[in-house]
Amino acid sequence: MSSLSPLDGKVAIVTGSGRGLGLAYAQELARQGAAVVINDIDQATAAEAVATIEAEGGRAVAVAAPVGPTETAQLLVRTAVETFGRLDILVTNAGVLRDTVLWKMSDDDFDTVINVHLRGTFTCVREAASWMRANEVAGRIICIGSPTGQRGNFGQTNYAAAKAGIVGMVRTWALELKKAGITANAVIPVAATAMTATVPYFAAAVEADAAGEPMPAFFRHDLGFGTSDDVAGLIAYLASDDAAGVTGQAIGIGGDRLQVWSHPEPVVTAYHDGGWSFDDLAADFTEVTDNLQSVGEKFPPLPDELQRP
Numbered sequence: 001m002s003s004l005s006p007l008d009g010k011v012a013i014v015t016g017s018g019r020g021l022g023l024a025y026a027q028e029l030a031r032q033g034a035a036v037v038i039n040d041i042d043q044a045t046a047a048e049a050v051a052t053i054e055a056e057g058g059r060a061v062a063v064a065a066p067v068g069p070t071e072t073a074q075l076l077v078r079t080a081v082e083t084f085g086r087l088d089i090l091v092t093n094a095g096v097l098r099d100t101v102l103w104k105m106s107d108d109d110f111d112t113v114i115n116v117h118l119r120g121t122f123t124c125v126r127e128a129a130s131w132m133r134a135n136e137v138a139g140r141i142i143c144i145g146s147p148t149g150q151r152g153n154f155g156q157t158n159y160a161a162a163k164a165g166i167v168g169m170v171r172t173w174a175l176e177l178k179k180a181g182i183t184a185n186a187v188i189p190v191a192a193t194a195m196t197a198t199v200p201y202f203a204a205a206v207e208a209d210a211a212g213e214p215m216p217a218f219f220r221h222d223l224g225f226g227t228s229d230d231v232a233g234l235i236a237y238l239a240s241d242d243a244a245g246v247t248g249q250a251i252g253i254g255g256d257r258l259q260v261w262s263h264p265e266p267v268v269t270a271y272h273d274g275g276w277s278f279d280d281l282a283a284d285f286t287e288v289t290d291n292l293q294s295v296g297e298k299f300p301p302l303p304d305e306l307q308r309p
């Protein structure tokens with residue numbers, strides 16, 4: 001590996017990096033020079049990811065443990081420091097889905113998703129940021145959101161709560177960690193992985209990818225839907241010294257498309273002297289009804305040639 005690689009000498013943890021997007025992030029961080037702590041729930045999957053990175057000339061170590069509990073966060077940071085001597089970058093990527101409509105969602109469906117995504121992000125970032133502050137490392141915290149957290153999605157109460165919560169925490173951490181020179185950003189990815197392979201709308205793109213062919217331009221360009229590798233470059237860039245001035249952002253990436261998400265802003269501000277009583281609102285609610293905001297993501301209709309049965 002060249003001594004001029006941008007992440008030379010840096011050490012990263014990527015949660016849920018045995019496969020999918022997390023593995024692509026870990027591979028790209030290693031290609032750019034970082035040593036990587038791979039984490040997943042399954043020992044064999046994590047070990048395979050380490051072997052893949054080592055075969056490409058990178059350095060990696062596996063930690064098989066479920067994120068969520070504080071003990072796992074502590075184990076991840078301890079492994080980074082004991083194996084590679086320090087910690088510069090944390091990517092909180094581990095995730096699961098338990099999709100179903102609100103009235104069928106069990107307590108377990110809700111708790112499982114919140115525990116892995118939201119609590120797992122909180123415990124890992126708390127541990128990593130504490131180490132970085134104590135050791136005066138101007139580190140990088142990169143958390144993974146979703147279009148669902150930004151706009152809502154049918155059948156994803158638990159996931160929407162977790163992903164919106166992650167972006168809210170990132171904004172808070174950008175404030176709290178600024179003085180220490182640690183950046184905190186959210187990446188909103190879209191890519192063909194095990195998580196999206198079963199969505200019928202994406203079938204033609206997943207099919208092309210599995211056949212080793214480029215995905216149709218409609219997916220890459222119009223939908224911002226591509227491969228895991230299309231997302232990985234942004235993760236490595238945000239981890240680099242070049243991105244020192246980027247913090248508190250939510251950045252969408254997928255296929256050929258990159259987007260900067262706005263943070264929620266009031267679109268209308270109206271005043272009523274003495275406050276807004278029920279009667280005032282009943283007399284005139286047009287400030288709201290004239291400015292209703294949309295919910296959910298709007299997908300364009302699939303072109304005929306990309307329709308699958």
Ligand SMILES: NC(=O)c1ccc[n+]([C@@H]2O[C@H](COP(=O)([O-])OP(=O)(O)OC[C@H]3O[C@@H](n4cnc5c(N)ncnc54)[C@H](O)[C@@H]3O)[C@@H](O)[C@H]2O)c1
Nearest residue numbers: 016020021040066067093094095146189190191193194195
């Ligand atoms: N694929 C997409 O288009 C997309 C879109 C938006 C957000 N995301 C987010 O990106 C992340 C990765 O998604 P993916 O599509 O690669 O999914 P994936 O299912 O292919 O990979 C997720 C990985 O996390 C691991 N994991 C699950 N629970 C874990 C736990 N408790 N501790 C450690 N590892 C655990 C899984 O074993 C798996 O290897 C998730 O946070 C997901 O919500 C993905």
